[in-house]
Amino acid sequence: xxxxxxxxxxxxxxxxxxxxxxxxxxxxxxISGVVIGEDELKPLPYSTIWNRTLHRGVISDYLGFFxxxxxxxxxxxxxxxGYKSSSYIIPDSLVDNRYSLVHxxxxxxxxxxxxxxxxxxxxxxxxxxFVNMNPYEDAMRRAQRELSNESLAFTAAKMSNDASLAYGYxxxxxxxxxxxxxxxxxxxxxNPYAWARLIEDWxxxxxxxx
Numbered sequence: 001x002x003x004x005x006x007x008x009x010x011x012x013x014x015x016x017x018x019x020x021x022x023x024x025x026x027x028x029x030x031i032s033g034v035v036i037g038e039d040e041l042k043p044l045p046y047s048t049i050w051n052r053t054l055h056r057g058v059i060s061d062y063l064g065f066f067x068x069x070x071x072x073x074x075x076x077x078x079x080x081x082g083y084k085s086s087s088y089i090i091p092d093s094l095v096d097n098r099y100s101l102v103h104x105x106x107x108x109x110x111x112x113x114x115x116x117x118x119x120x121x122x123x124x125x126x127x128x129x130f131v132n133m134n135p136y137e138d139a140m141r142r143a144q145r146e147l148s149n150e151s152l153a154f155t156a157a158k159m160s161n162d163a164s165l166a167y168g169y170x171x172x173x174x175x176x177x178x179x180x181x182x183x184x185x186x187x188x189x190x191n192p193y194a195w196a197r198l199i200e201d202w203x204x205x206x207x208x209x210x
Contacts, residue, residue, distance in 0.1 A: 032067040033101040
């Protein structure tokens with residue numbers, strides 16, 4: 001008997017809630033809008049819109065647009081990083097079942113305490129670095145040293161060919177084969193123009209050691 005008296009209030013509550021839900025469904029409203037910031041009036045992407053009454057929410061898209069289903073009198077809470085939270089109550093005097101709005105959020109200014117970051121853990125380390133530092137080692141001198149001929153040659157010797165150099169080398173080999181296709185490869189030892197140029201350079205003294 002006591003068990004029956006225990007379940008009777010629960011059944012009545014569920015029945016009452018179901019009747020109210022059916023009654024409120026006829027007044028459902030489609031809320032659509034854009035969330036913007038007050039400083040530049042630009043949309044705030046991926047803002048959160050939370051229906052405090054129904055305990056459900058949505059996230060706006062990249063352009064700040066959102067849409068959700070609510071009821072007249074519900075409270076919507078808007079949140080975005082760096083802006084103050086703002087609430088909006090849906091009017092209960094709406095005639096249509098659709099409602100559009102542009103909600104503006106106010107910039108939230110946070111005054112943080114000053115933080116000074118030092119690259120040295122202690123004053124002793126700073127004093128040691130200050131004594132041993134080279135004041136003439138500036139960015140221009142380091143750039144000139146890194147771009148010197150010796151540094152570039154050393155770096156080029158360690159680096160492998162990229163795709164463009166490999167493709168150019170392969171194309172040169174292919175064109176050379178096509179140029180001598182069906183005949184012996186070219187040999188400058190039997191080239192009379194190469195011998196004539198060598199003789200001219202020898203007579204002009206260009207082959208002497210400097």
